[in-house]
Amino acid sequence: MKVGVVIKAQSPRAFWFRVFDNVEDRINVGTFVTLDNYESRVNGPILARVTRVIRHNYLVDDRVIAQLGSEDVINTFRDYGIDIQYIAQSTLARASIIGYRVGTRFSKPLKPPKPMDFVYLPTEGELSKLLRLDNGGVRLVIGSVRSLSIPAELDANKLVSHHCAILAATGGGKSWLAGVIVEELVLRAEIPIIIIDPHGEYSAMQVPKSSVDDAKYVASLVKVYVPGKVDTTSLDDYFKARFSVKRKYVRFGINPRSLSLRLMEGLLDHYYGLTDAQRRILEEAWQYMGMDNELTGLDEFLNDLEKSGGRVVKGYGNELALSTLLTKVKMLIENRPFFITRPGEFYGNEPIRLLDIKDLMEYGIHVLDLSGLDLVDQQALVALILNNIFRISSMRRDRLVFIVVEEAHNYAPSVGSSLSTSALIKIAREGRKFGVGLCIISQRPSKVHPDVLSQCLTQVFKRIINPVDLRYVRNVVEFISDEDLWEVRVLNEDDALVTGLAVPMPLPVKVRDRLTEHGGVTPALIPRGNITRV
Ligand SMILES: Nc1ncnc2c1ncn2[C@@H]1O[C@H](COP(=O)(O)OP(=O)(O)OP(=O)(O)O)[C@@H](O)[C@H]1O
Numbered sequence: 001m002k003v004g005v006v007i008k009a010q011s012p013r014a015f016w017f018r019v020f021d022n023v024e025d026r027i028n029v030g031t032f033v034t035l036d037n038y039e040s041r042v043n044g045p046i047l048a049r050v051t052r053v054i055r056h057n058y059l060v061d062d063r064v065i066a067q068l069g070s071e072d073v074i075n076t077f078r079d080y081g082i083d084i085q086y087i088a089q090s091t092l093a094r095a096s097i098i099g100y101r102v103g104t105r106f107s108k109p110l111k112p113p114k115p116m117d118f119v120y121l122p123t124e125g126e127l128s129k130l131l132r133l134d135n136g137g138v139r140l141v142i143g144s145v146r147s148l149s150i151p152a153e154l155d156a157n158k159l160v161s162h163h164c165a166i167l168a169a170t171g172g173g174k175s176w177l178a179g180v181i182v183e184e185l186v187l188r189a190e191i192p193i194i195i196i197d198p199h200g201e202y203s204a205m206q207v208p209k210s211s212v213d214d215a216k217y218v219a220s221l222v223k224v225y226v227p228g229k230v231d232t233t234s235l236d237d238y239f240k241a242r243f244s245v246k247r248k249y250v251r252f253g254i255n256p257r258s259l260s261l262r263l264m265e266g267l268l269d270h271y272y273g274l275t276d277a278q279r280r281i282l283e284e285a286w287q288y289m290g291m292d293n294e295l296t297g298l299d300e301f302l303n304d305l306e307k308s309g310g311r312v313v314k315g316y317g318n319e320l321a322l323s324t325l326l327t328k329v330k331m332l333i334e335n336r337p338f339f340i341t342r343p344g345e346f347y348g349n350e351p352i353r354l355l356d357i358k359d360l361m362e363y364g365i366h367v368l369d370l371s372g373l374d375l376v377d378q379q380a381l382v383a384l385i386l387n388n389i390f391r392i393s394s395m396r397r398d399r400l401v402f403i404v405v406e407e408a409h410n411y412a413p414s415v416g417s418s419l420s421t422s423a424l425i426k427i428a429r430e431g432r433k434f435g436v437g438l439c440i441i442s443q444r445p446s447k448v449h450p451d452v453l454s455q456c457l458t459q460v461f462k463r464i465i466n467p468v469d470l471r472y473v474r475n476v477v478e479f480i481s482d483e484d485l486w487e488v489r490v491l492n493e494d495d496a497l498v499t500g501l502a503v504p505m506p507l508p509v510k511v512r513d514r515l516t517e518h519g520g521v522t523p524a525l526i527p528r529g530n531i532t533r534v
Contacts, residue, residue, distance in 0.1 A: 168462030
């Protein structure tokens with residue numbers, strides 16, 4: 001169907017067209033249109049996407065505006081039978097050229113279209129042929145192409161191995177969408193997924209939203225881990241009240257011996273401060289002790305530390321430094337809720353199991369609920385887990401693993417340091433080679449370290465309006481244009497825009513419903529009088 005004619009095309013990347021009056025309501029931001037292929041007779045049409053729509057009325061140009069000083073003037077027009085609003089109005093649209101399909105990719109034309117070339121609205125059938133991802137790999141259907149019933153497909157291999165970012169303002173639907181991606185991935189591929197969950201939201205994925213087989217299957221793959229000695233009563237009660245089932249989880253502990261020197265030093269320094277002498281002793285001691293995951297009891301651990309540190313201690317000052325260091329290490333281990341030093345520790349009547357990273361690398365959805373921890377503890381755990389996953393993956397290199405990091409700005413901030421920044425940067429830069437994929441989620445893209453964000457080669461945007469974030473994304477992200485960013489500002493609530501490697505072109509998506517329950521809620525105000533006061 002013809003929907004307009006090209007009126008201006010100053011580059012092969014975009015053109016303006018006059019929208020025909022009878023189809024005005026069908027041309028919106030995001031609508032796909034086509035042009036006859038003026039470059040290649042053998043390939044199909046040239047696909048373009050509307051990125052702006054403006055309404056123009058030539059009567060309302062500067063010279064005429066000066067005459068529109070009162071209602072009387074308008075009425076005079078009307079008295080002469082001139083409908084001032086419609087007679088001189090036209091709708092103009094700008095479309096960004098995606099290109100014509102050659103195999104699985106799009107080839108961009110080298111010349112712009114000619115003014116007066118017709119612009120067409122493809123049928124759903126034509127469009128789905130153009131949009132399909134037929135590269136034979138695993139595809140994730142995260143919803144439908146906006147305003148159409150065509151499935152919105154992402155290339156799972158590219159999404160996982162070249163990392164992705166989900167970016168939106170708070171409450172924009174990031175974790176809903178992350179849940180959809182996770183559901184799709186486990187339904188279509190045998191991949192372990194690890195979710196770093198600082199708000200305890202993703203436990204809800206244990207609950208199927210319906211009795212559909214896929215929903216029950218995904219829910220059955222969810223395993224929740226909570227740090228050993230964190231009180232989870234309020235979250236468990238909330239879960240029970242909301243979903244009418246008990247939250248299931250395992251309590252995990254970390255052996256302090258398995259920490260890298262950098263993490264142990266970082267935690268000690270943060271909680272108790274370290275002098276230069278204590279730092280030096282710790283460095284030497286850690287070197288002699290080596291990293292180990294065998295549980296030996298706190299006293300034995302401190303003895304080992306004393307013996308190893310004692311090798312370098314000479315003189316009263318250093319002896320004092322060693323003994324205060326031991327006190328600080330003891331306090332750290334006793335007070336951080338995730339450390340265990342002997343097998344068979346319990347929290348209440350719940351056993352605490354030593355975390356084995358290899359368990360997280362088995363097919364399934366592993367939710368690490370860090371909601372009961374201080375930010376620095378969370379960062380230390382994230383660093384420990386990510387470093388170990390990287391180490392194991394770099395040795396076996398035969399399987400993909402996907403790590404979802406919620407609130408990524410807290411774990412790899414763009415300003416200041418954090419214990420987990422280097423682990424995230426390492427995976428962002430080198431994870432692809434060893435099969436470790438990242439999905440970072442953030443409501444403040446400008447606060448995410450550029451070395452992490454820039455490596456996420458697929459971006460899924462929900463609405464963002466903050467100009468600082470938009471500018472940052474433009475500077476850091478490779479595959480995004482000004483036109484795409486303009487659209488990100490006007491997305492509706494359940495719309496997303498996917499750009500980058502996992503899609504053949506920027507794809508506007510209506511995100512599908514969830515198979516499993518969504519944990520995040522925005523509490524609403526309760527009208528006065530509806531609360532029972534005790
Ligand atoms: N595709 C969708 N379909 C239906 N409802 C949705 C969709 N996306 C989001 N929502 C609704 O929007 C609410 C907020 O979504 P979500 O919790 O994913 O936001 P968020 O961006 O992760 O928030 P925060 O910044 O607080 O982490 C959800 O509770 C859900 O009800």
